[in-house]
Amino acid sequence: MSICKIYFYFFMFLSINFFFLSLFFLTLEKSFFLELNLMSFNSTSIVYVVFLDWMATLFMSFVLLISGVVTKYSEEYMKQEKFLVRFILLVVMFVLSMMFLIISPNLISILLGWDGLGLVSYILVIFYQNVKSYNAGMLTALSNRIGDVALLMAISWMINYGSWNFMFYLEFYSEDYMMKWIFNFVVLAAFTKSAQIPFSSWLPAAMAAPTPVSSLVHSSTLVTAGVFLLIRFNIGFSESLNKFILLISLLTMFMSGMGANLEYDLKKIIALSTLSQLGLMMTILALGDSKFAFFHLLTHALFKALLFMCAGSIIHNLNNCQDIRFMGGLSKIMPLTCIYFNICNLSLCGFPFLAGFYSKDLIVEIFSMGEFNFFVYIIFYISIGLTASYSFRLLFYTVSGGFNYISLFSLSDQSKIMLSSMGKLIFLVVFMGSILMWLIFPTPFFICLSFTMKIMTLVMIILGGWIGYICAKINLSEVKNMSFFKSFLSNMWNLPVLSTYGINFFPLYSAKIYTKTLDQGWMEFYGSQGLYKGLSILSKWIQLFSMNHVKIYFILIFMFILFMFCLMI
Template structure:
């Protein structure tokens, strides 16, 4: 079997597993059933070591997303990574197996196997190109994630000393050290403050790796672990700690993304901001909303990275957005998918991100929460709109300044992958919302509270202008008020000039003096015989029409 056939076979297997997992998700959600499987591996003295798998609608819904994105990335990599296809497919396979171990397990030992597997495969994928930059990035990522790995090993050792490694046996017992270790472990994997530096650095990996590993699946593993064992973390001190760290992460990532010029790092920082939003939602006891946003975010963020990979691949790996522009002219399908994913990230109406982010903000507004946290949530959401429209402006409308362009063309496989991912980014939010409608609390808000979300979008658009231009210009022009007046004047001049041009060079040429002169000149060129023939034909046609109208 050659490399291309092997990748196609791997793609078909993954897409089949994705559809099968989605079917089980709907089946288990509808009939409210779950399966618990436990195998006894070994008994050491009085300690029992078990392999435990917990199958329910939540695990199958996350698995379906992991399988689907993995299948799209494997198909995408057929064109993106022409060399070392076998090694890449093997690493993707190991990554999927590690994610399955983490998603389905309830025993801390089996979780540790999947957790370490994710860290190891992530490190190998980051250094896939074997450059100095990728090696340094891989080492930094590995060392920061090792902190969480060591803490989860300590937790397993403490549980082993207490008689077992199964969380289910310790539901009514409080182990504060274990809980704190697990929380910090989840924070390292999900890149929360102070462990946030590894995620932008990990963008040295190939773009398909960033799409699968560092945007949609691996970075959400910590969030998923905390959702699974939320009942153990539901303590005031722990929730307050998570709330503060996640809010700071969301705000810090939004500010950094507005100043960043590297395309992949901007998307990575947006991922970091959304991870902070998920963690903050979890700390406010909105467990299902956090999981809902985890699923929808995985789809449109993977699409963002896939689109950015095509653009970087076509521009000789240039990642600076200042040297990009007018992509809508040269790569229309790619930029359409890219903008759909960006609008979904902003929570644009009826896209996937809208359903989850709108529910999060509305539920927060209807609860008695801290005003300072609400301010940070408001500003962070506005920052998301700001850097998103800044990115759209630079890639879609900005004049192209790149002189190193090698080729600007789109591939059939790339377009097919983008079309499928774009479709899912548009419809899966509503589908999951309809599926979860019995689980979510649908808030009913007053009209003035509903106006808060459009206000956030408007504030984000103004902030994008702030970051597009210099700050001293912002303050000098009285917060762009001078520019708004100039723009109104320009719009008026533009409309009047268009009306003048269309009338002076359009209809007035036909009915004015110049049009009459041209008509007389045309009649003078017609000889007498042709004029009589045309006159007779016109007369007969008029008589026929008159009689027809009288008959009717």
């Protein structure tokens, strides 16, 4: 049995167990808190804390399920890879880091998983060793390091409370000045991990990783770590901090939706859709409804994992071509993959009675019942319309029309391992939304809205789909006087320029000047080279003395006698 199948069965076994454990915690309203004393030194104890409640166990169940399916999928997708075992072990390390993060109510042990995610994600992004991957890996690692530092600052501030088990302090100390600083650092850490503005540029760059990794990263690990951390800390957030999170998340939703409508890279479009959905989770989280954010986190994990797997299957068949303009007519050639792809896209849009509908529609209706200004409503609903827009544009380019790739190229749905892996998720994408709704929210919500507001979501989805179709038909890149507008939006409001070139330019330029003037200039002349020359001359003199010591001895005696003779006269 291959290593992929071993880990697949292992992950699936753990996933089922954690799912039933979450049902146990959910129905009995219980949680499990365990302190493991690792070491005691005088009066100090080093303790590892494990906290299991229905939320942690359910999330772990989904992470393990998707990880299991992805490892099996990798067996076919990465079969030409020489170091497949190394790749699978890295994925296992990635999942293990996520587990550490989920079960930790302690900031120190959270950092263990948090840093593990950052390190392993860097290794996985640079897995295909080329310049593009190295650049993307450095951008990913350095962006996440900002969050790591913020978390370290939060840890140092929590020394004032005598313990790092933050769950004991959130409600009681929420008005405390120092705890507000801790909340600010935690929000900064979550923004870097979940790629909110201004840290959004690393998410599309991380597409340099293999597609199975993208499937795992963008569904249930890494990017969702920031949202999950905020769900844990959400109780103590002040109103002003929630408003700030709301503004940033709305702008992220809008920016990523606009960018996805002008992008032609298949994986980048799906990556930007992840960014949009993360913005949606953060938005509802900022309104104080952490359960809704968690609900959408789980449903999104299912259809996004499958969406990436379908994209990977298409890319694999097209000999690693990711440009959607070379696709088209795939429904005739790869019917089963396209069916899965369409269902996931419709679920992403919030099509009625698919998994995405139950979470997304509920979030939008709860949002519509709130009292907000006009700007928030407009941005929120436009962002929902943009989701449908880029989804239908993607379907138009890939599924419909004629085949645009090399005519001699032969495509088919013959990869049984990949299709069986995707088939395991498709039933969950269709049915899991309703099941989770019954489990997490057993009591129905009373939503009181006018007819206009009630059908607003459906109207925006239909309108967005129509706009996406028009965008695909017109091909915006060919429209005159659109170059600046297109480059601004497709470059994510120039965030990659600001976060890479904008930050790197001055340090690199000053380093160049320093190297020329000091390292290779006067510093070199008077420093290392000057010192080397001086020591060389000195050593030659000493060597001369040591090699001719008899002559020098007699010369010195002669000079001494001469000196004495002069004194006597």
